[in-house]
Amino acid sequence: MFLSERRRGQLAALSIAAVVIIVGVPLWWRTTETYRAWLPVSQIKELAKLQLQLSADVEVVFARGTVTPEQQKKVPLTQTQEEERAIDGDLIILFLILLIRNTKLESKFFSCHVLFLPEDTALRYSTQADLYLLAFQDVNVYIGQRRTALLRIGPQMRVGKTLEQLLAHLEPRIKQVLQVMSFSHNDITAALSDRVRFSPDNKESIADSMRAFKSSPGYEITFSLLNPDPKSHRLHWDIEGAVQTYIQPLLTKLSPVANFSIDSQTLYYTMLGVNPRFDTSRSAYTLNADSLAHVINPVEARLGSNAASSNPVLNFLLYVPDAQHSPLYIQGRKKQEVPSNAFHSPRWGGIMVYNVNGFYGSEPEFPVDINIDMAKVMGVFLAQLRLLLGVQSSTPPPGFLVARCGSTGLADWELDRLMWSRSVENVATATTTITSLAQLLDQIGNIVINDNIAQQVSSAVTSLQLAVAELEAGNLGFALQYSKEAILASEKAFFDPSLLHLLYFPDDQKFAIYIPLFLPMCVPILLSLLKIVSEARQRRREKQAKKD
Amino acid sequence: MKTHVLFNLFATFLLADGLNIEVSVFDFSLQLQISHRFVFLILNFTRNVAPLLINTQLFTRFLSRISQDSAGQFFSSGHTNNWAVLVCTSRFWFNYRHVANTLSVYRSVKRLGIPDSHIVLMLADDMACNHRNPKPATVFSHKNMELNVYGDDVEVDYRGYEVTVENFLRVLTGRLPPSTPRSKRLLSDDRSNILIYLTGHGGNGFLKFQDSEEISNVELADAFEQMWQKRRYNELLFIIDTCQGASMYERFYSPNLMALASSQVGEDSLSHQPDLAIGVHLMDRYTFYLLEFLEDIHPASKANMNDLFKVCPKSQCVSTPGHRTDLFLRDPGSVLITDFFGSVRKVEITTEAIDLTDPIKEVEERYMHSYVDQLPVSEIIHQKPKQKDWHPPDGFILGLWTLILLVFFQTYGVKHLRHIF
Numbered sequence: 001m002f003l004s005e006r007r008r009g010q011l012a013a014l015s016i017a018a019v020v021i022i023v024g025v026p027l028w029w030r031t032t033e034t035y036r037a038w039l040p041v042s043q044i045k046e047l048a049k050l051q052l053q054l055s056a057d058v059e060v061v062f063a064r065g066t067v068t069p070e071q072q073k074k075v076p077l078t079q080t081q082e083e084e085r086a087i088d089g090d091l092i093i094l095f096l097i098l099l100i101r102n103t104k105l106e107s108k109f110f111s112c113h114v115l116f117l118p119e120d121t122a123l124r125y126s127t128q129a130d131l132y133l134l135a136f137q138d139v140n141v142y143i144g145q146r147r148t149a150l151l152r153i154g155p156q157m158r159v160g161k162t163l164e165q166l167l168a169h170l171e172p173r174i175k176q177v178l179q180v181m182s183f184s185h186n187d188i189t190a191a192l193s194d195r196v197r198f199s200p201d202n203k204e205s206i207a208d209s210m211r212a213f214k215s216s217p218g219y220e221i222t223f224s225l226l227n228p229d230p231k232s233h234r235l236h237w238d239i240e241g242a243v244q245t246y247i248q249p250l251l252t253k254l255s256p257v258a259n260f261s262i263d264s265q266t267l268y269y270t271m272l273g274v275n276p277r278f279d280t281s282r283s284a285y286t287l288n289a290d291s292l293a294h295v296i297n298p299v300e301a302r303l304g305s306n307a308a309s310s311n312p313v314l315n316f317l318l319y320v321p322d323a324q325h326s327p328l329y330i331q332g333r334k335k336q337e338v339p340s341n342a343f344h345s346p347r348w349g350g351i352m353v354y355n356v357n358g359f360y361g362s363e364p365e366f367p368v369d370i371n372i373d374m375a376k377v378m379g380v381f382l383a384q385l386r387l388l389l390g391v392q393s394s395t396p397p398p399g400f401l402v403a404r405c406g407s408t409g410l411a412d413w414e415l416d417r418l419m420w421s422r423s424v425e426n427v428a429t430a431t432t433t434i435t436s437l438a439q440l441l442d443q444i445g446n447i448v449i450n451d452n453i454a455q456q457v458s459s460a461v462t463s464l465q466l467a468v469a470e471l472e473a474g475n476l477g478f479a480l481q482y483s484k485e486a487i488l489a490s491e492k493a494f495f496d497p498s499l500l501h502l503l504y505f506p507d508d509q510k511f512a513i514y515i516p517l518f519l520p521m522c523v524p525i526l527l528s529l530l531k532i533v534s535e536a537r538q539r540r541r542e543k544q545a546k547k548d
Numbered sequence: 549m550k551t552h553v554l555f556n557l558f559a560t561f562l563l564a565d566g567l568n569i570e571v572s573v574f575d576f577s578l579q580l581q582i583s584h585r586f587v588f589l590i591l592n593f594t595r596n597v598a599p600l601l602i603n604t605q606l607f608t609r610f611l612s613r614i615s616q617d618s619a620g621q622f623f624s625s626g627h628t629n630n631w632a633v634l635v636c637t638s639r640f641w642f643n644y645r646h647v648a649n650t651l652s653v654y655r656s657v658k659r660l661g662i663p664d665s666h667i668v669l670m671l672a673d674d675m676a677c678n679h680r681n682p683k684p685a686t687v688f689s690h691k692n693m694e695l696n697v698y699g700d701d702v703e704v705d706y707r708g709y710e711v712t713v714e715n716f717l718r719v720l721t722g723r724l725p726p727s728t729p730r731s732k733r734l735l736s737d738d739r740s741n742i743l744i745y746l747t748g749h750g751g752n753g754f755l756k757f758q759d760s761e762e763i764s765n766v767e768l769a770d771a772f773e774q775m776w777q778k779r780r781y782n783e784l785l786f787i788i789d790t791c792q793g794a795s796m797y798e799r800f801y802s803p804n805l806m807a808l809a810s811s812q813v814g815e816d817s818l819s820h821q822p823d824l825a826i827g828v829h830l831m832d833r834y835t836f837y838l839l840e841f842l843e844d845i846h847p848a849s850k851a852n853m854n855d856l857f858k859v860c861p862k863s864q865c866v867s868t869p870g871h872r873t874d875l876f877l878r879d880p881g882s883v884l885i886t887d888f889f890g891s892v893r894k895v896e897i898t899t900e901a902i903d904l905t906d907p908i909k910e911v912e913e914r915y916m917h918s919y920v921d922q923l924p925v926s927e928i929i930h931q932k933p934k935q936k937d938w939h940p941p942d943g944f945i946l947g948l949w950t951l952i953l954l955v956f957f958q959t960y961g962v963k964h965l966r967h968i969f
Contacts, residue, residue: 012962020950028943193738210628211896214737246904292895294847297661305665310735332897342898347628347739350898379901387898409902436777494778497725500717506766517947524954 013528020525034446037454041438043461048435052424053472056182058174141177141400146412149177180396181413183420191425211346212390215425217488218259218311219389221247222349223381224303225266225372229322233356234367237318239264242374246382249408253415254389256480257422261311265304272319273298276328285325287353289333292343295351314388315349316381318372320356327355342380350384352377382409391418419480426483427467433490434460446505453493460489625883627741627782630891631734632657632667635716637748637757639673639708644687644828645819647675649747649789649835651697652689656842657743660890668719668734670706672748672758682826689831689839693823705732713763720744720771722780727923738779743787743888747835750790752813753798769799776802783876785888789834791816794870806876806883808856810834811867818866833865847890853880 003011142150151173179185190209213219223243227235243262251260272295276285287295305313321328330338330353344350354377356370391414396402405411434457441447463486470479634657636650654669676687676698687698706715718724719734736742748755754762775781786807788796793809800807810817810832819829820836831839837860845851857871857880873880886892 008962012957016954024946024950027940028946031940031942210626210739210894289895289897293893294661296893296895297663297847297891300665301663305730310730310733312737330897338897338899340898340901342901343895344898345628345893345895347737348893352898375904376901379904380898382902382904383900384898386902405902433778436774440774440777495721495723497718497723500714500721500723506764514943517944521947521950521954524958 009528010532013525013532017525017529020521034448036441036447036449037451039438039441039449039454039457040461041442043465044434044438044457047431047461047464050428050431050468052427052468054183054188054420054424055472055474056178057474058178060170060174141173143177143181143396143400143402143413144411145403145406147181147416149181151177176397180400180402182416183424187417187421188424191421192428211387213312213314213347213388215422215429215487216258216312217484218261218309220305220309220311220313221260221262221385222303222305222313222315223262223264224315224317225264226270226299226317226319227266227268228271228320229324230268230367232323232366232368233320234369235266235320235356235372236370237372237377238374242378246375246378246409247385250382250385250410253408253410254418256477257415257418267302270299270302271322276321276325279329282329284327284329285321286329286331288331288335289343292330296345296348299351312347313349314385316384317349317351318377319351319353320370320372321353323357323366326357328353329355340380340383342384344384344387347388349388350381352380386410389418390421391415416476419476423467423471423476423480423483426480426487427464427471430460430464430483430486430490433487433494434464437490437494441499447499450496450498453496453499456489456493456496460486460493463489625741625783625878625887626739627887628739628894629736630662630666630741630743630888631736632662632743632745633670633719633734634667634743634745635670635711635747636672637711637746637755639758641673641675641678641680642828643673643748644675644826645831646747647671647673648687648689648697648831650745651687651702652695652831652835652839653745653787653842654702655697655699656839656845657889660842660845660886661847662889662891664701664703665731666891667703668706668732669702669704670711670716670719671704671708672711673708680827688823688826689836693825703731709758711758713757713761713767716757716763717767717771721774722778734780736780739782740780741888742781742784744784745787745789746796747789747832750788750792750796752792753795755788755790755796765796765799768796769801772800772805773802776804783878783883783887787838789817789832793817794872797872800872800875803875804877805872806853806880807872809870810860810865812870815867834860834867834869837864842885842889845885845889847886847892849884849886851885853883853885856885 144150193209223239225235225237225239227233243264247262251262254260272287274287274291274295276287278284279286299317300315303315330341330343332338340352341354342350342352354372356368356372359370360368386409391410403411405414437457441449463482467479467482467486470476470482632654634650634654636646638646650669650671654667657667658664675681676685683693685698686693686696689695689697706719719732722734724733734742746755748757750756753765756762772784775784781804783804784806786797786800786805788808789810790796791811792813792815794812797805797807797809811834818833820831820833822829838856841856841859853873857869860869862868876883
């Protein structure tokens with residue numbers, strides 16, 4: 001059958017319009033959409049309002065003389081104490097303290113022991129159990145090198161008091177001990193400084209938070225010996241042995257927290273950049289505290305770094321002053337002497353000045369061979385390393401005596417403290433990263449989300465949930481490990497190079513791109529459709545007119 | 549007697565600064581931790597005299613003078629290190645002045661203490677060794693060749709065609725491929741103050757890179773927001789020397805940003821002076837006067853941002869420089885120039901040392917030595933080329949073919965279909 005010319009034209013126009021609309025538009029839509037893998041958005045939203053529960057286990061041992069045998073039977077097995085604090089509205093932390101009755105003093109992993117002593121404790125020094133019992137009258141609490149603390153019963157608590165009063169006296173003091181040994185509200189708030197803009201109570205906590213490096217999976221430590229005057233001094237330092245003997249034990253102990261890599265170098269003809277002044281009262285050259293700030297920059301330009309990773313670098317410099325400017329001492333702000341002769345810069349490292357004019361002997365023949373006393377040098381560097389890694393806690397409350405840390409440089413409870421704050425910091429940083437990544441990907445519809453990014457995000461979310469659960473259970477080691485995994489995954493997802501938002505198209509540019517392509521195609525179709533419609537309408541009008 | 553002396557000291561201190569002072573007595577008594585007699589003094593002072601207003605800067609300066617410990621200096625600014633990202637976006641010999649601009653800021657920043665490891669310098673073209681340079685290996689900033697800003701220790705991190713919008717945004721947001729060396733990365737943390745300097749040809753809302761692409765102010769604002777989300781800066785100073793530069797900072801919305809531009813929207817930034825020997829304009833006006841201002845700054849200088857805002861007034865610059873400080877939390881008058889342009893380190897005296905005279909017992913442990921993985925070289929070499937997924941033809945091709953078919957059928961009519969199929 002032969003359709004009329006007009007009919008054929010109408011059919012052609014209609015079929016082309018049908019093809020364009022039914023086939024073309026969906027095809028164009030599917031081929032121009034960006035690939036976005038699925039992200040666990042609901043779980044991320046849940047994580048955004050972070051609710052952390054930190055629990056610290058404490059074993060309290062009542063020494064003989066503190067409780068009567070009848071009271072001993074009635075001491076509760078466990079007792080929990082909770083404290084809720086809200087930080088910045090969307091974060092709640094609960095402290096749980098569990099009191100357990102026990103008579104053995106085993107060093108359970110990551111729990112603290114508090115030994116409760118009667119008021120007039122006989123004093124003895126005991127090496128086997130690493131407990132020192134001291135004679136000081138005003139010291140009521142002693143914190144040892146491992147995880148043990150000794151608490152002396154107060155004078156108002158004689159044995160005749162009831163058990164309830166004893167426990168009521170006990171609890172706040174144990175809480176105070178725990179705040180020193182495990183975590184306190186200030187520490188946790190400082191660790192959360194990524195999430196909350198906190199206004200701290202005192203200057204020391206700001207200085208503390210600025211000084212320590214942020215949590216990172218690894219650190220690079222560089223030891224440099226600066227010898228500005230090789231003609232006078234020939235320096236020998238056994239840096240490898242010293243690192244092995246003094247620094248490595250600390251780093252091995254810190255291995256759950258981060259990886260460390262160490263290197264060393266010697267630099268010749270590197271001056272300090274500041275002219276020291278000759279002080280006649282001490283007949284020595286001095287550098288006062290204000291000029292120390294300008295020492296670091298000229299030296300840093302020469303230091304170089306062979307770090308192949310993006311980990312933060314800690315620089316420890318040992319400066320041996322030249323023969324003209326020996327001996328060189330550092331003065332504090334109030335012109336006081338500094339026994340360590342060293343200073344450090346927050347988040348950078350430390351510098352120690354080592355005077356060698358004492359080694360000259362009677363008739364020095366330059367160059368003088370000098371062996372540097374690495375024990376003294378490493379003692380200072382170790383102290384600076386502790387400060388820079390955030391190990392140093394604030395001053396303990398009055399009446400507390402803290403044992404000197406052993407030769408590893410780190411007490412066990414200090415390690416615990418560091419692990420608590422690092423876990424919380426890692427969890428907070430990882431949640432912020434994940435939530436801001438999710439927000440970013442949500443806002444910008446044009447970014448392609450590859451499968452590997454989605455997988456990293458999912459694994460980060462899983463690790464975060466596990467870390468929070470472990471923190472709640474009090475398993476510090478696992479919590480730290482999961483939090484580290486969470487941070488690694490979240491950073492990898494956030495900083496993936498494929499997420500670069502270069503696809504910002506303002507709407508007028510989108511129109512400018514599509515109109516020259518689709519308008520010439522659409523205009524004939526539209527016009528022919530319009531013509532069909534107008535003809536149909538005209539025919540209907542004619543039919544109407546015919547009917548009338 | 550003592551109280552009177554103290555009173556006078558306090559009074560002169562306050563009046564000498566000429567600021568309005570408001571005393572919050574509660575804070576005073578808690579944070580100062582000085583004797584109650586002093587606090588009583590202050591109460592008296594406020595009751596008798598008209599209430600005065602203290603702004604926090606005076607307060608903290610007062611604090612740091614009273615308390616001599618080093619923690620006091622942390623109050624004035626919250627940063628521990630400084631970074632600088634200096635970008636010149638134009639190529640070709642006649643844009644010599646943009647390279648000279650960037651190099652003069654680089655020179656000042658290095659002189660004031662920021663090391664090369666903390667500077668990311670991006671120059672889109674090489675003027676010093678350009679074939680048309682009559683004085684090779686030099687880039688001058690002033691006629692009569694007074695100041696060679698190229699020097700002999702310039703470290704350019706991104707050169708030539710590496711200076712693209714993509715690389716710039718990657719540097720800012722940190723989304724660089726893992727093989728990028730440290731010198732090409734911006735490894736700042738939440739306590740870094742960053743200086744960003746851009747120069748080139750710009751327009752209303754965009755800046756031209758390499759004469760072929762452009763970065764818009766929205767993209768820049770988004771990049772800064774992503775930096776803020778990851779806490780990659782403590783405070784950021786953004787300086788731009790292009791035509792209509794003020795449009796580039798209009799869209800910023802992240803906190804702690806301060807911006808300066810050499811001209812307002814609708815104005816052109818002009819160049820300073822041509823050099824007849826070299827044959828091109830050597831510097832732009834704004835950066836010329838900025839360099840002059842910075843040459844007077846030394847690392848211990850106390851000049852603040854208000855002085856920087858006054859650089860190059862309209863009489864000298866012909867365009868009107870603008871600045872934006874509403875997103876910045878501190879008062880610009882308390883921000884030192886060296887907070888951004890220099891690198892004044894904070895130092896603390898190490899008061900303790902650990903006694904290591906009794907050595908540790910030798911622990912019998914086997915140390916596992918291993919080499920650090922740098923790049924997975926074997927994987928990279930033996931990588932098979934990625935299989936690209938097949939995508940159906942996109943809209944452009946479809947539209948083109950539809951157009952061709954339509955034209956064909958229109959011209960020749962449908963009846964010719966049977967000759968084809």
